[in-house]
Amino acid sequence: MRQVAHIFRKEFSAYFISPIAYIVISIFLLVTGWFFFATFFLFNQANLRTFYTLLPVVFAFVIPAITMRLISEELNIGSDEILLTMPVTYGDVILGKFLASVALIMAMLIPTLAYPLTVSFMGQLDWGPVVGGYVGAVFLGAAFSAVGLFASALTRNQIIAFIIGLAICFTLTLIDKMLFFLPQSLLGVFSYLGADVHFQNIAKGIIDSRDILYFISVCFVGLFGAHIALNQKY
Amino acid sequence: MIHVENLTKYYAHLCAVDQINFDIQKGEILGLLGPNGAGKTTTLRMLTGYLQPSSGSINIKGLSIDKHVLKIKKLLGYLPESAPLYHDMLVFDYLKYVAAIREIDSDQKLPRIRQLADLCGINEVMSKPIGELSKGYKQRVGLAHAMMSDPEVLVLDEPTSGLDPNQIVEIRKIIKEIGKEKTIIISTHILSEAEATCDRIVIINQGKIVADGSTETLKQFASGKNIMHLCLQNADFKTVETNLSKLDGVESVTRITETDSELDVRLTCQSAGDLRPDVYRIIKDTDWILLDFHQETQTLENIFRKLTKES
Incomplete structure (x- = not known):
């Protein structure tokens, strides 16, 4: 477990040593800030609904960009040979990198606390859904990180890792909006697979164990997939 | 100390290492020679637990690599070929990170890093990003990385490649020095280097061992x-x-x-x-x-x- 902490610390600071963290956070704030406030005054409602509606799609783009380098870069420059001949397991490596990505997502969400604060000055803001939304955002971010990490373990090319990660996250986000393509019998399964529904449930302020379980399952599947992908390489 | 039996590695259908056997005693400096693509690096990668053998067994200090990879990794220090290090990290930060993973006590970390920096001659680049270093300095940082935990077995894959003649002499001196108490395995294709530093030489060709012995016995054997x-x-x-x-x-x-x-x-x-x-x-x-x-x-x-x- 201490090895996880060391790898986490190294990966998290690596985001801030290179310009990745600053670029990703800026773009994230720019996009969410613009779309949120562009329509905020039209709706004339003191809530964060538009922000939360948008968040899964933005995450589907931003998170694979955060996770794409995590394993691909190691495979590409060959530093995995150095990392994996030190006393660490694949599990330590994957978990440490996953937590670093989740921590960066949290760091990215902190500046957006300015939105609910601004809104609360303008009207009666119900803090329940806001808190729920942030909890959900962390869960959603963790699930997408696990998926992105899996994509990153598949290839030594960061761009391919990004595209695979994006494709899976995007599918998870939009799958429940594509249900009219599917036969009736499969509807239940596929609507459960959609990340958006589960996130919106939490963002309404309802914390349901099914939604939490969904995100934890996605994390587990993603991380386990990354573990298998790494195992296959050696 | 190290016991390798019938070690084999296939990449898809290509046989890179074919049923090799050897033993290494404690305190021995073993040179692994062979032409390009002979299977030197693959052998070392299996010894260090990076690659899993297709078949065969490796025992280090009585520990089987199948069951005790983590314990074996703690005994080993490894410098891969061309020292692939993180480009963005500063040399000092990198060594601190390695010290942490190698579980060196926090009050021992700084003295140990300083000692290694002196030994490997990297004091003047400690605050530079690794990506900006010349190949020789990278190699030295890699060497410092490998020696961090003062491992019982040191595995060096072409340790002197990219170094200038003065540095090569220095590194050989370091290797000889460490080799007095540690077991060292060096792969190289510079023959004079093997002759100068190694107690024993194993020559590999096409995944098989073709010669094994001290330089003297090899010479008698061949002439x-x-x-x-x-x-x-x-x-x-x-x-x-x-x-x-x-x-x-x-x-x-x-x-x-x-x-x-x-x-x-x-x-x-x-x-x-x-x-x-x-x-x-x-x-x-x-x-x-x-x-x-x-x-x-x-x-x-x-x-x-x-x-x-x-x-």
Whole structure:
């Protein structure tokens, strides 16, 4: 477990040593800030609904960009040979990198606390859904990180890792909006697979164990997939 | 210390390492030689637990690598070929990170890093990003990384590649120094380096071990014949041949070049006994003028070429 902490610390600071963290956070704030406030005054409602509606799609783009380098870069420059001949397991490596990505997502969400604060000055803001939304955002971010990490373990090319990660996250986000393509019998399964529904449930302020379980399952599947992908390489 | 049995590695259908066996004693410096693609790096990667063998077993200090990879990794220090390090990190930060993963006590970390920086000569680059370093410095940082936990077994894959001659001498000195108490495995294709630093040499070709022993035994093993070269003036080949063939032990006399003034001759003799005094006496009794007379020594280069070209 201490090895996880060391790898986490190294990966998290690596985001801030290179310009990745600053670029990703800026773009994230720019996009969410613009779309949120562009329509905020039209709706004339003191809530964060538009922000939360948008968040899964933005995450589907931003998170694979955060996770794409995590394993691909190691495979590409060959530093995995150095990392994996030190006393660490694949599990330590994957978990440490996953937590670093989740921590960066949290760091990215902190500046957006300015939105609910601004809104609360303008009207009666119900803090329940806001808190729920942030909890959900962390869960959603963790699930997408696990998926992105899996994509990153598949290839030594960061761009391919990004595209695979994006494709899976995007599918998870939009799958429940594509249900009219599917036969009736499969509807239940596929609507459960959609990340958006589960996130919106939490963002309404309802914390349901099914939604939490969904995100934890996605994390587990993603991380386990990354573990298998790494195992296959050696 | 290290016991390798029937170690085999397939990449898809290509057999990179084919059923090799060897033992390494504690305190031995072993040189792994072989042409490119012979399976040196693959062997080292399996020893360090980076690659999983297709079959065969590796035991280090009685621990099997299948069951105790983590314990074995703690015993080992490894410098991969061309030292692939994180480009963005500063050298100091990197070594601190390695010290943390190697579980060095926090009050020991700084002294240990300083000690390694002195030993490897990287004091002046400690605050530079690794990506900006020259190849030689990267190699030294890699060496510091490998030695961080003062491991019992040090595995170095071409440790002197990319270093200048002064640095090579220094690194060899370090290796010799550490090798007094530690077990070291070096892969290299610089033969003089293996000869200078290693107690024992294993030559690999096409995934198989073709020779194993100290440099002396290898030389004896490979040489069957003694070969002498003569360069004479004022002599013709016919008389030289008849005179020298009379000696016991001379198997053949061949002409290399013959010009009006000079004659080059190669003498092939049986390896038992030294014929040089007899050859000299014959020359002294004639009116030939001796320009050059030397015995061909079996160098590691010759042995290496002989062993790796046959197949």
